[in-house]
Amino acid sequence: MRVAVGAKTILLAHGGGGKLMHDLLAEEVFPAFANPLLDERHDGAVLEVGGARVAFTTDSYVVRPYVFPGGDIGVLAVNGTVNDLAMCGARPLGISAAFILEEGFPLEAFRSVLASMRQAAAAAGVAVVTGDTKVVDHGKGDGIFVNTAGIGVVEHRFKIGPSSVRPEDAILLSGDLGRHGVTVLAAREGIEFETALASDTAPLHRAVLALLDAGIEIHCLRDLTRGGLAAALIEIAEVSGLALEIEEARIPVGDEVRGACEILGLDPIHVANEGRFVVFVPPPDADRALAVLAAHGSPGARPIGRAGGKHPGRLSLRTALGTLRLVDLPSGEQLPRIC
């Protein structure tokens, strides 16, 4: 582990989705730009523009390796930004594509990433409308980094975000955990599985828009990327000030992912996903929401817990043995460069 207390330089763990990243953002980045939109700590910002509500989001992608079973950095970038817009309850309208290429990166590989992005954008029904391409010297990058930003239109009346979570809200999870993180890590380390484990990367906006169309009262949405389910729920607990409780036995994890996590020493609730999200709804809406999710690409959606409990601002996990334990962000390096 490279983590050192009081470190004065950037560490890999500052980007890993764990405690150091949380602290870097909380102590340095958010204070630097403090404003109400950023302080929401949501996946994107929603701004009023000439009477319309516009969602706006960005993410950079540095995943290593840049191609892995089930996708590549381009697919990830398109779906990731589509999903961040979806998590605002927005209909995606346009995304940007900005590349930082390393001198010596094969042109054929760049073409392949562009083709992946075009396919992913077409599949999600969103256009790449603006972009940028930069090149850095050999040894000053790592093949290809991609940034995508996106804008979408918010056509519902809700304020979706951590601060809208209410006591007793049901927490619904859209599917099984850990496929993306385990797949990328295995590809990086050269580990092979007996069956074809692949990233779960997928666009999520159609499921979210279907929930809204069905009149589900959505309080909060969050996709489970860097830091996984745990990081997402810990942040929502922190910002909302509410206790959140989830039940281990209700959290679906495939056998291959579970086996790989045991070998690699990972807990699936901390592992990154690229096609899974949680939605917070009032208890009366939960069953209907699950039915909508099942009908829109998430047959494995299920309730995993609720807002409320003994520890305000914290996430608790009820284990298979019935005991309750507080969940914290991992303090060290978890999965660097997973997205």
Add this chain to the structure above:
Amino acid sequence: MRVAVGAKTILLAHGGGGKLMHDLLAEEVFPAFANPLLDERHDGAVLEVGGARVAFTTDSYVVRPYVFPGGDIGVLAVNGTVNDLAMCGARPLGISAAFILEEGFPLEAFRSVLASMRQAAAAAGVAVVTGDTKVVDHGKGDGIFVNTAGIGVVEHRFKIGPSSVRPEDAILLSGDLGRHGVTVLAAREGIEFETALASDTAPLHRAVLALLDAGIEIHCLRDLTRGGLAAALIEIAEVSGLALEIEEARIPVGDEVRGACEILGLDPIHVANEGRFVVFVPPPDADRALAVLAAHGSPGARPIGRAGGKHPGRLSLRTALGTLRLVDLPSGEQLPRIC
């Protein structure tokens, strides 16, 4: 020079603003995402969102060194995106800030960039509303890369862009050329000047909005970043299909920049600026536009040429000797990592 004909890998010159970059975009990137907005090849896209016209743009910044006289990568990123919105005639509303940090980058240096960005955003009157932070392994980045995207609202009735340029339009230049490029190159190479040459980085939206407020009929705007005045006008000539002619004697270049360009073997019309732009207006509006520019931070604004001439789709320069020469993009590496 590392440029090779038929090269199958990415070269530094693919990011330098010259012919190779032009070809990479024209042959690989634009076709991959072909759509009417992207095909405009403007600094940003303008989308209809719920009745509003929203401008959307992105740029990554990889400037080396990341601090230079007159600014740093953070100031450049904020002003650059504000300016790309301004070039759509948009009022900037919000920008994103996405960082790719290299393991080992000093935390103090990151703080300093964040502070610069905050100051630049405050000076431009725009908020940083969303963001992202990634970390890559030591040796896989170069300290800090920044991506900013931005959204703004378009409140005028014009379609501003290369395809709106009309024959006989006056080409107005907002100030002297080359300060940013020469400053960064000098900082990189350790060259010192007798006086304090500094980057011209500055937000340009107030000048543009003042032109619109004054009722100037703006046909096209373009800031003169990578590739400088020449690349901007060559692209506008290409997309509009019109000949453009400029007069060398009318193009202001400071003595220090001119001297440095002579030493470095550069032509100021190809050197990057970060606070200069051209505006295309009908001839009857030109004098009034110059007066507005002079009153809004551009006392050196002047007419440098017009749309029209013998070579459709091409840029021509009338030299001090009175001869006319076609201007092409430089074929090799010009100024890598200038922004």
